[in-house]
Structure formats: structure tokens, C-alpha cells
Amino acid sequence: MTENGYHHERVLTVDTMNPRVKEVQYAVRGPIVLRAVQIEKELKEGVKKPFTEVIKANIGDCHAMGQRPVTFLRQVLALCTYPELLEDNKFPEDAKSRARRILQSCSGGSIGAYSASQGIEVVRQDVARYIERRDGGIPCNPDNIYLSSGASDAIVTMLKLLVSGEGPTRTGVMITIPQYPLYSATLAELGAVQINCYLNEEKCWSLDVNELHRALEAARKHCTPRALCIINPGNPTGQVQSRECIEDVIRFAAEENLFLMADEVYQDNVYAEGSKFHSFKKVLFEMGPEYSEKVELASFHSTSKCFMGECGFRAGYVEVINLDPEVKAQLTKLVSVRLCPPVPGQALLDVVVNPPQPDEPSHATFMEERTTILTRLANKAKMTQEILNQVPGIQCNPVQGAMYTFPRLNLSQRAIQEAKEKGQEPDMFYCMKLLEETGICLVPGSGFGQREGTYHFRMTILPPPEKLKIVLAKVKEFHQRFTERYS
Amino acid sequence: MSFLREISPMVRSIHLPGQEVLMSRAARIRTELRQGIKKDFMELIDLSSSDIHSRGIKPISFLRQVMAACCYPSLLHSDRIPADARERARSLLTDSNGGSIGSYPPTGGMAKVRRSVSDFITRRDGGVPSIPEHIFLTTGSQQALTIFLKLLVSGEGPLRTGVLVPVPSYSTFSMALANQGGVMVPYYLCEEQGWALEMEELQRALQAARGHCNPMALYVINPGNPSGLVQSRKSIEEVIRFAAQERLFLLVDEVYQETIHGEDTEFVSYKRVLFEMGSPYSSTVELASFHSVSKGTFGEYGMRGGYVELVNLDPKVMEHALTFFNRDGSGTVMGQIALDILADPPQLGDPSYPLYSQEVQSIKNTLLSNVRRVHSVLNGVPGMSCQPIRGGLYAFVQLHLPQRVIEQAKEAGVEPDMMYCQRLLNEAGLCVVPGCECGQREGSYHIRFCIGVQEEIMEEVLQRLKSFHSHFMREFS
Numbered sequence: 001m002t003e004n005g006y007h008h009e010r011v012l013t014v015d016t017m018n019p020r021v022k023e024v025q026y027a028v029r030g031p032i033v034l035r036a037v038q039i040e041k042e043l044k045e046g047v048k049k050p051f052t053e054v055i056k057a058n059i060g061d062c063h064a065m066g067q068r069p070v071t072f073l074r075q076v077l078a079l080c081t082y083p084e085l086l087e088d089n090k091f092p093e094d095a096k097s098r099a100r101r102i103l104q105s106c107s108g109g110s111i112g113a114y115s116a117s118q119g120i121e122v123v124r125q126d127v128a129r130y131i132e133r134r135d136g137g138i139p140c141n142p143d144n145i146y147l148s149s150g151a152s153d154a155i156v157t158m159l160k161l162l163v164s165g166e167g168p169t170r171t172g173v174m175i176t177i178p179q180y181p182l183y184s185a186t187l188a189e190l191g192a193v194q195i196n197c198y199l200n201e202e203k204c205w206s207l208d209v210n211e212l213h214r215a216l217e218a219a220r221k222h223c224t225p226r227a228l229c230i231i232n233p234g235n236p237t238g239q240v241q242s243r244e245c246i247e248d249v250i251r252f253a254a255e256e257n258l259f260l261m262a263d264e265v266y267q268d269n270v271y272a273e274g275s276k277f278h279s280f281k282k283v284l285f286e287m288g289p290e291y292s293e294k295v296e297l298a299s300f301h302s303t304s305k306c307f308m309g310e311c312g313f314r315a316g317y318v319e320v321i322n323l324d325p326e327v328k329a330q331l332t333k334l335v336s337v338r339l340c341p342p343v344p345g346q347a348l349l350d351v352v353v354n355p356p357q358p359d360e361p362s363h364a365t366f367m368e369e370r371t372t373i374l375t376r377l378a379n380k381a382k383m384t385q386e387i388l389n390q391v392p393g394i395q396c397n398p399v400q401g402a403m404y405t406f407p408r409l410n411l412s413q414r415a416i417q418e419a420k421e422k423g424q425e426p427d428m429f430y431c432m433k434l435l436e437e438t439g440i441c442l443v444p445g446s447g448f449g450q451r452e453g454t455y456h457f458r459m460t461i462l463p464p465p466e467k468l469k470i471v472l473a474k475v476k477e478f479h480q481r482f483t484e485r486y487s
Numbered sequence: 488m489s490f491l492r493e494i495s496p497m498v499r500s501i502h503l504p505g506q507e508v509l510m511s512r513a514a515r516i517r518t519e520l521r522q523g524i525k526k527d528f529m530e531l532i533d534l535s536s537s538d539i540h541s542r543g544i545k546p547i548s549f550l551r552q553v554m555a556a557c558c559y560p561s562l563l564h565s566d567r568i569p570a571d572a573r574e575r576a577r578s579l580l581t582d583s584n585g586g587s588i589g590s591y592p593p594t595g596g597m598a599k600v601r602r603s604v605s606d607f608i609t610r611r612d613g614g615v616p617s618i619p620e621h622i623f624l625t626t627g628s629q630q631a632l633t634i635f636l637k638l639l640v641s642g643e644g645p646l647r648t649g650v651l652v653p654v655p656s657y658s659t660f661s662m663a664l665a666n667q668g669g670v671m672v673p674y675y676l677c678e679e680q681g682w683a684l685e686m687e688e689l690q691r692a693l694q695a696a697r698g699h700c701n702p703m704a705l706y707v708i709n710p711g712n713p714s715g716l717v718q719s720r721k722s723i724e725e726v727i728r729f730a731a732q733e734r735l736f737l738l739v740d741e742v743y744q745e746t747i748h749g750e751d752t753e754f755v756s757y758k759r760v761l762f763e764m765g766s767p768y769s770s771t772v773e774l775a776s777f778h779s780v781s782k783g784t785f786g787e788y789g790m791r792g793g794y795v796e797l798v799n800l801d802p803k804v805m806e807h808a809l810t811f812f813n814r815d816g817s818g819t820v821m822g823q824i825a826l827d828i829l830a831d832p833p834q835l836g837d838p839s840y841p842l843y844s845q846e847v848q849s850i851k852n853t854l855l856s857n858v859r860r861v862h863s864v865l866n867g868v869p870g871m872s873c874q875p876i877r878g879g880l881y882a883f884v885q886l887h888l889p890q891r892v893i894e895q896a897k898e899a900g901v902e903p904d905m906m907y908c909q910r911l912l913n914e915a916g917l918c919v920v921p922g923c924e925c926g927q928r929e930g931s932y933h934i935r936f937c938i939g940v941q942e943e944i945m946e947e948v949l950q951r952l953k954s955f956h957s958h959f960m961r962e963f964s
Binding site: 012014016025026061063066067069075077079107110111112149160182185310312333336337338341343 | 541592704
């Protein structure tokens with residue numbers, strides 16, 4: 001107590017704050033990244049280390065790793081941002097026409113004005129047409145498209161909509177493990193029950209319906225499962241599910257009355273021969289009315305991945321299919337609380353779904369840039385899995401798609417023991433040592449979920465090829481040293 | 488029928504503004520006008536939001552030039568972009584990962600922008616130190632407010648977290664609070680005293696709240712939205728003392744700090760006052776202050792850029808707040824570019840300074856002129872009164888409605904000021920927001936409209952409003 005008679009204890013402490021917050025973790029930018037940032041500072045200050053730079057292979061950020069933005073996209077954005085440039089003849093006509101169209105659909109002709117919460121109508125219409133083209137003509141209603149601030153914003157919104165109940169009626173959400181920790185963080189924040197469904201590592205991380213049944217039965221004892229989340233192509237696992245698998249999942253969702261959340265942000269990132277992206281919506285409709293009129297589906301996409309890599313613009317959307325009209329009204333209400341998605345991002349998304357056509361001036365360059373980016377990624381995916389598989393004690397499934405590798409590590413009892421003593425997960429222990437000795441920042445598998453007694457790390461395949469080779473060589477050397485040290 | 492009808496009760500409880508009804512009607516009227524259907528007005532004027540770009544006020548050139556060059560770095564060699572804009576773009580690109588604004592900004596925001604914002608705050612507050620590490624850039628102030636609500640709100644029944652919220656206020660915050668499941672504890676601003684914040688009223692609200700919720704935070708909006716109040720230093724000190732005494736976390740929404748009308752009003756930040764009050768307050772009162780690029784003379788809503796500055800936050804709580812900032816990101820790079828320029832605009836001597844200061848001053852002059860016209864015209868209209876608008880982008884005008892209006896509204900099942908707004912829209916083509924959407928004392932009625940519009944249009948609006956009001960009052964007298 002002070003002389004004014006009031007207390008010194010803070011109002012907001014770990015004890016008074018929302019207890020659910022304690023459960024929220026996000027490994028991708030978690031403690032290991034904090035340490036990496038610290039090390040970068042130390043390097044700048046001249047502290048000597050066995051390496052000269054920190055390589056952040058923890059986050060799926062293409063541009064940060066040197067990938068150049070796609071010219072056409074940035075030209076249209078620049079024109080939208082500073083319309084005086086429409087007078088500049090250095091900009092191609094096709095970029096200008098798109099910019100003009102976008103500006104016309106913005107209030108007051110400015111991308112600084114608010115847009116409708118659901119997103120600019122013209123953009124939603126363009127997205128709908130893109131989806132129709134992608135899915136071989138299956139109709140898409142623009143009214144079912146909700147633009148968002150990256151896919152993450154839409155995913156969190158949908159999960160909010162799905163979570164309700166108390167005790168045994170509390171919403172359970174099935175998620176394939178390993179998963180992208182946005183899901184686990186959000187489920188923890190919302191107090192939903194996370195239902196883990198393990199992907200089969202021995203079979204290239206494929207999804208087995210029996211595992212879905214097992215997880216569902218077990219979960220029904222203590223919660224009410226309402227939804228199933230699938231990430232395809234997978235993050236962190238990189239698998240691209242077969243069409244058959246997608247049909248199985250849809251059938252399962254129909255039988256068990258589950259809402260399907262299909263995270264398809266990596267849909268253009270497919271590399272392995274024999275692998276193909278099948279959109280959940282397309283498969284659903286091709287399975288006929290028994291399913292296509294019944295199964296409730298939300299499909300997510302974003303401009304942060306694929307060939308664009310435009311994470312900094314925060315653009316994305318969700319398409320909702322077969323949503324009950326009353327539920328849809330609630331969704332519309334919910335998005336209005338967070339005002340509107342960033343308008344430059346909406347403009348960017350519009351150009352992505354409206355790329356230059358063969359008869360337009362920018363077509364050749366656009367296609368060349370797009371192809372180069374995707375080809376490079378495919379080469380890096382292949383190189384990564386080949387090199388890592390040469391290391392005794394590391395097993396790496398094929399990187400069929402997405403932007404990551406999630407190899408399995410054999411760790412000795414001694415290493416596991418020392419980790420325990422330090423209060424760390426064994427793969428966190430491993431990754432921390434890797435960081436301190438090589439400057440390479442990865443994310444431990446424990447951040448994504450994995451079968452008990454197995455250890456992994458997630459590394460991106462994004463550094464430029466020469467650098468990636470060096471990174472892989474260093475990981476290889478480190479693993480050998482680590483194995484010897486803890487044998 | 489979908490099982491999803493069991494939808495989360497919190498989602499169901501969010502009351503969508505009745506404004507939606509007015510907006511759909513406005514959209515229909517616009518369509519009818521386009522179809523050539525005759526009305527008593529040539530065009531619809533929508534003053535319901537504070538979005539100045541939507542009304543033709545132009546973006547600030549320097550800002551857009553820097554952004555364009557950041558989007559498309561070939562412009563760094565173009566003389567269509569002035570040298571200082573190019574220089575600024577270069578430094579922002581250098582600060583971006585991989586030299587591209589398409590990369591994820593780091594948690595908390597781009598280092599250069601955080602530093603600029605920190606320096607801005609220090610300068611604004613007459614030297615009171617500000618630390619970049621306590622500043623978090625976000626997708627606008629609403630996102631930052633939401634993160635704080637996530638941290639603060641929990642508990643069941645009478646222990647449910649309560650937040651004191653001013654009346655009048657704006658619906659987005661109340662919706663966000665409902666969305667999080669928090670209890671809104673209203674405290675009424677005193678209209679007769681220019682919408683002043685009175686300590687007795689804060690005390691009353693707090694006492695009333697205790698017992699049915701756990702009040703943990705006090706939300707203040709300064710300059711006020713929609714009230715237009717700009718708090719004096721003395722008033723701010725009183726609020727700070729109150730928060731300290733009653734153990735309330737201060738959520739201070741200062742997004743209108745750039746929008747002050749006239750030379751005789753001064754904005755002073757809560758942080759500055761807190762610091763200058765000295766110990767024990769300065770080292771103990773917990774404060775989160777919010778700002779954004781959506782208001783002021785920038786009006787860059789669509790860019791979604793803002794920040795929160797944290798004062799005296801528990802370091803352990805900070806670790807958890809960080810997880811949200813990590814997961815939800817620090818917003819768009821475009822928004823951060825806008826913040827950088829807000830914090831560090833062109834200076835005297837810079838090539839862009841003359842145009843920049845002229846554009847900013849022109850908007851400020853327009854706003855001041857509009858404020859004066861609103862007072863001058865509407866305070867002369869019988870049945871209307873308007874408190875001084877010292878800051879912000881809204882006029883919140885009281886309607887002294889006859890008993891017959893109130894009765895008829897009751898029969899129709901709408902609030903009297905909503906009925907007024909519906910009639911105003913249909914008969915005069917003006918779209919404004921009824922006071923019932925913002926909150927007001929029982930038995931009082933208001934309309935809210937934005938003053939961020941070109942002067943000729945403001946004049947047109949005031950004439951239509953004046954004319955409509957006279958007819959309306961005659962009809963119901």
C-alpha cells in the first residue's frame with residue numbers, strides 16, 4: 001500500500017489474465033526464433049561465432065529468401081497505389097487496365113478507402129471465376145467467397161463459428177498431425193478440443209481413414225466432434241493427398257456429419273511426379289449430389305504461398321460450400337467485427353486470379369517468371385530430400401509439395417536424456433544446438449505435433465539453390481557430430 | 488438443417504448494427520437514382536463512416552509515392568517519384584527481408600518503422616522516453632485492441648471480465664468486446680459539459696458493475712468518437728488516478744490525435760500525462776495506447792496500419808501477448824509504410840515538404856471550416872443542438888424530438904432517431920447514423936455524421952438537413 005492508499009500489484013498478471021492464453025503456442029515464431037534474432041544481434045555487435053549469418057529456414061517466406069516478386073503483380077499494385085502512374089508509358093496497357101478496373105471498384109477510387117467487410121464485390125466475382133476455371137466449370141457463387149487478411153484470418157473466423165458447447169458438448173476439431181500450429185494455437189485460444197489424427201509417416205504421410213475413425217471414436221467420449229481440418233498440400237509434411245484419399249475423407253465427413261476445413265494455400269506448389277492437386281470442392285462435386293448437396297466445406301487460399309509469395313500483403317479468401325443460410329448470416333456478421341481485409345491485398349488477389357492472357361503484352365514475362373519460380377522450388381524440393389536421405393539417422397519423406405521438409409531424426413537415449421534434464425523437448429534441444437553451432441534456424445517437430453517417441457524438424461526449401469546446398473551440407477555435418485557426441 | 492445452428496452463443500450475441508438496414512436502403516436509393524427514378528434530391532450523400540477517401544478527399548501524395556516505389560522498385564529510378572520519396576522507399580526496402588515488401592514483417596513490425604514510431608511518440612510527448620520494444624505494429628487499432636481483449640477477458644458469471652466503455656461510443660469496439668465474451672459497463676459522457684468525462688459518473692458505473700462482473704479495464708477514446716471531446720490534462724490526470732485507485736487497466740484509443748480542430752485545442756497523450764504525474768503512477772499504472780493510419784489527414788483505412796504502445800505491462804503477460812502478435816502477424820507492410828510516414832513526415836527543406844504540408848493543411852482547413860459551419864448552421868436550428876467539436880471526424884448532434892415522434896416510433900418498433908434517419912434518407916438523400924447505434928442517455932436522441940468531406944458538400948448536407956428537420960418538426964408538432 002502506498003500513501004495514496006492504492007495497491008502496487010498489477011491489474012493484468014499471468015494469474016488474472018485469460019487462462020486459455022497460457023495454452024496458446026506458435027512454434028513457427030516461437031522461442032527458437034527469439035534466440036535466432038538474439039544471435040543476429042550478437043553477430044552485428046561483432047561477437048565471434050562458427051558462422052557469419054543466421055539462416056532463417058523456419059518460416060515459409062519466399063521473398064525473404066531472395067525470390068523476386070512477380071513483375072506484373074507489382075506493376076498493377078503500384079498503379080493502384082499511385083494512380084498518377086497511369087500516365088507513365090513505362091507501364092504496360094494490361095497492367096493499367098486492371099488497375100483502372102480495381103480503382104473503379106474502390107470507394108472514391110482509392111485503395112485507402114474501406115471496402116465491404118466481405119471484400120470488394122468485383123474481386124469476389126473474379127475469385128469465383130478463377131475457382132470455376134480451376135475446378136473444370138463447377139459453378140462458384142461470389143456470395144460464398146469471403147476475402148480475408150491472409151488465409152489465417154479466415155481460418156480463425158471459421159473456427160470461431162464452429163466452437164460452442166460445454167463439457168461433453170464442447171466442440172472437438174479433428175486435425176491431421178503433424179499440423180501447422182495456427183490450428184492448435186487457435187483451438188487452444190477458443191477452448192476447443194483438439195482431436196489428433198496421425199498421418200502415416202511410413203506411407204509418405206498419407207491419411208488413412210481408419211485413423212480418422214479411431215480418433216473420432218475416442219474423442220466422442222469427451223467432446224462433440226464437429227469439424228475436420230486437412231491441409232493439402234501438407235504443412236509441414238509436404239504430402240499431396242491422392243484423389244482417392246480426398247474422396248475417403250469426404251465420405252467420412254458425410255457419414256460422421258463433420259464440417260470440412262480444407263486448407264489449400266499451397267495448391268500451386270506441387271512438385272513430385274505422379275502428384276497432382278485435387279481441390280476438395282471439385283472432388284466433392286464429382287462425387288455426385290449425395291455428397292455435393294450435403295457436405296459442408298470451407299476451402300482456404302492465400303497470396304502468401306504458391307508462386308506469388310506475397311506474405312506481406314495479407315491477402316486470402318475462404319469459399320464456403322453448403323453453409324446453412326443462418327450460419328452464413330452469422331459468418332457475415334462475424335467478419336464485420338474485424339472491419340475490412342487490407343485493400344492492397346484484395347487488389348493483389350484480383351491480379352492473381354486475373355493473370356495476363358496469351359494475347360496480352362505481359363503474358364510471356366508473367367508465365368516465364370511463374371514457371372521459373374515453381375521449377376526452382378521443385379528442384380530444391382528434390383535436392384533437399386536426396387541430400388537429407390543420405391545422412392545416416394535422418395529419414396526424409398518425398399517433398400511432394402508445399403515448401404517444407406519434415407525429416408525424422410534418430411536421437412540416442414543420451415541425447416533424449418540430456419534434453420529432459422534441460423526441460424526441453426528432444427527435437428527442440430537438437431534444433432537449439434544446431435542454431436548455436438551453424439546459425440541455421442529450423443522449427444522442432446514438437447511444435448507441429450508428432451507420434452510419441454518420434455522426433456523431427458521442419459525446414460523450408462526456400463533458400464536459393466547454392467545456399468540451400470550449403471545449409472543441407474551443414475545440417476548433415478551437424479547431425480553426424482551430434483550423433484557421435486551423444487552416442 | 489445443419490448442426491452448426493448450435494453456433495457459438497458469443498457469435499450469436501454480437502448485435503450487427505441496425506445501420507445495416509439504412510445502408511441497404513441507401514444502396515437501393517442509389518440504384519433507383521441511376522435508373523432515373525425522380526427523387527427530391529439529385530444524389531445520395533453518405534456520411535455514415537469516417538472514410539474520407541470514399542468522399543473524394545485525396546490521399547497524401549508523398550505517402551502514395553513511397554508506397555508505389557516500395558511495391559515496384561523500378562520506380563526508384565523514375566523521376567515521376569521525387570527524390571525524398573525514393574530515398575524513403577529505399578530505406579524501407581532495405582529494412583524489408585529480402586528487400587521486398589512481400590516478405591513477412593518481423594513480430595512487432597519492421598525495425599525501422601518501430602523506431603520511427605518510437606521517435607514520433609517521444610517528440611509528441613515533449614521528450615518522454617519511448618521504447619521501440621514496447622511498440623507493436625498491427626493491422627489497425629482494432630486488431631491490437633482485440634489482442635488485449637483476448638488477454639483480459641475471462642471468467643464466468645459474476646466474475647466475467649467487465650470493461651468500462653464510454654457512451655456514446657462506436658459499434659466496432661462493443662462488437663469486439665461481445666465477440667470476446669466481455670461485459671460492457673457503460674459510463675455516460677456529460678453532453679451539457681461538451682461530452683466531458685466526469686469522475687462521479689465513472690464511480691457510479693464502476694459501483695453498478697461490481698457484483699455482476701469483474702471490471703478490469705477502462706476504455707477511453709481521446710479525442711472522442713463520436714463525441715469530439717478532447718480531454719484536458721486535468722481530466723486525464725483524474726482518469727489516471729481513478730484507474731490507479733480502482734485497479735483498472737487503461738485502454739486508451741488515441742486514433743484521432745492528428746484530427747484536432749483549431750489552434751486553441753491541444754491534444755496531450757495519456758502516456759505523457761502519466762509520466763509527468765511521476766511516481767507512483769508513472770511506474771505502476773498499466774496502459775495500452777492505440778493509434779492508426781485510418782484517421783487524421785491520411786484516411787488510409789484500406790491499408791490497415793496501426794500500433795499499440797504498452798506501458799507498465801507485466802513482462803510475463805508480455806510473453807503471452809507476444810504469442811498472439813506472433814501468430815496474427817504485425818499486419819501488412821503497406822500499413823507499416825503508412826505508419827512510417829505518419830511518424831516521420833517530410834520536413835522543411837525536403838523536396839516534398841511544400842506539397843505535403845499544403846495537402847495536410849488543406850484537409851485540416853476543410854475540417855475546421857466544416858466544424859464551424861456545423862455549429863453555426865445547426866445550433867441555429869430549433870430542435871437541434873451540437874456540442875463543440877474539438878477533435879475527431881464526427882458531428883454528434885442532439886435532436887430535441889417532440890413526443891409524437893417518440894410515440895410513432897414506438898408503434899413502429901424502431902428507435903425515434905432511427906426513424907428520423909430513415910426519413911432523412913428517403914426524403915433528403917442523406918445517410919447518417921442514429922444515436923441509438925452509438926449509445927446515448929435514455930430519452931435523448933442524436934444523429935452522427937462525418938465532417939470529413941469537401942466544403943461544398945458539407946454546405947449541401949447542412950442545407951438539406953436543416954430543411955428536412957424543419958419539415959419533420961412541423962409535421963410532428
